[in-house]
Amino acid sequence: MASWIIIGSHRDAWTFGASDSVSGHVSMMSVARGLSEMMKSGWQPRRSVLFVSWDGEEPGLLGSTEWVEDRESELKAKAAVYVNRDAGAGGPFFSGSAVHSLTPFVHELAQSVDADQPSKTLYDRWLERARDQNPPKDGQPMLKVPPVGALGSGSDYTAFVDHLGVTALDMGLTGPGDNGTYHSTYDNPAWFKKYIDPQFKFSVLAAQVTGVAVLRLADAQVLPFDDEVYGKQILEYVNEIEKDATAKSSVESKRVDFAGLKAAAEAFARAGARARKEADALLAGQPPKGAVAGLNHRLMMAERDLIEPAGLPDRPWFRHTIYAPGLYTGYGVKTIPGVREAIDAGNFTRAAEQAKIVIRALERATRTLSAQGS
Ligand SMILES: [Zn+2]
Structure with missing residues (x-):
């Protein structure tokens, strides 16, 4: 039976939402554009890829929840993986949370995309950041691998995982620069261009890593679940x-x-x-x-x-x-x-x-x- 890889991102925002979630939504749309170019040159994904633009995320995940509830039986039968893209071009540091059968996949994904610094991958930068944030204590060794987080709530993967049991992945790029702007009127295009991603470098990286994830999931002969x-x-x-x-x-x-x-x-x-x-x-x-x-x-x-x-x-x-x-x-x-x-x-x-x-x-x-x- 044909299975589905679903990628979703919300387009509503509390105010302008340049970061949350336009930055994530743009990476999803870039991937859609890229895949459509590939299809014109003859590529066919092994699985169907669904792109979903959510409304009503901020007031309580309304759009994704209704969509998932409406399509419960079809999703249960067909949804292989849901990839979530919320705010997520805010800096050079990749981070991912997922159902933990995807841990090795997320690590490999980050290893296969070059970072903003020469001869480093997104994985290297992710590990650096994780080590900074979790310094070894009580004689414990340094983190060997960057931690793949567990999914709580607060974005559109919630209904997929918690209600239906669909394997899901939430990822994005973060940085130090968003202090105080989250969910405020300062999250606007002028701020994003001036302080967060002036050359849209991180936005390109975000699109690349999203694209690699979707391509691999769509084309893997065997689903990369461990x-x-x-x-x-x-x-x-x-x-x-x-x-x-x-x-x-x-x-x-x-x-x-x-x-x-x-x-x-x-x-x-x-x-x-x-x-x-x-x-x-x-x-x-x-x-x-x-x-x-x-x-x-x-x-x-x-x-x-x-x-x-x-x-x-x-x-x-x-x-x-x-x-x-x-x-x-x-x-x-x-x-x-x-x-x-x-x-x-x-x-x-x-x-x-x-x-x-x-x-x-x-x-x-x-x-x-x-x-x-x-
Ligand atoms: Zn958001």
Whole structure:
């Protein structure tokens, strides 16, 4: 079945919105123009590429939410990846947040685009910035790789990830220069041209990195999802939450099946490793008809399996078991939110119930990934 790569950016703004989000929207439109030129010279993407210009983002992600809700069944069947471009040509530093099956993809993406300084890539500059912002403490080693953030909310990927379980990526370029202008009347073209990107260098870089992302996702024989990395990331979150829970109450925390959560995350990671090996084997030889499509379908559907139909406690619209904005953190993410927030609130009964839900979701995803030949 034909699957979709969707790229979206909002065009509404609180006032002028030169940075937020015209700078991101322009990079999306540049990519659309570039791909249309490629199509005129005969290129055909392996997957359909949908370009979506959102309205109503600022007052509550209205446009993207309505669109996703209206097309729920079609998106569930076809959406492979959603790429989000909000404000994002504000300086030389790439940053990305994503569903963590995409971590290696985002790293490779940043490695393949030259930065604003000679013989450096966007990846090098991203790592420099991440090291500046997270200096090693307590004898810990320096950051080895730039961190791919977890998706909370505050932009149009929210409905895709949190409501439907579509693998998503949010990225952009940032810099030091936007202090105080965010969501204000100072975010206007004169400010952007004078202080942020006088030669539109960063805007070109932003278009390049967006274009490479969309091209690779649209043309990859096998979707570049690494569920081994994803599973290990989930395991890290579980360990973190267990530590918090034990610090709160070493007795009560025993009611939560952390061993089961870890086993489920590990099994998911192992299934991810097998899926990657399967991909390598398929691509190395002459894959039997339908084998690559079958693998792609399983990779796509494993993310859907992490959706819990009943949703999170007290907010059923948010259905992803691994990512959600915190109930009290605005845009800020809470990973494995059902369990983590119950523990934050000291509600161990709820945490125990939620842990079961997360385990079941991970087991579903593991089964889907492992269902070879289906
Ligand atoms: Zn925005």
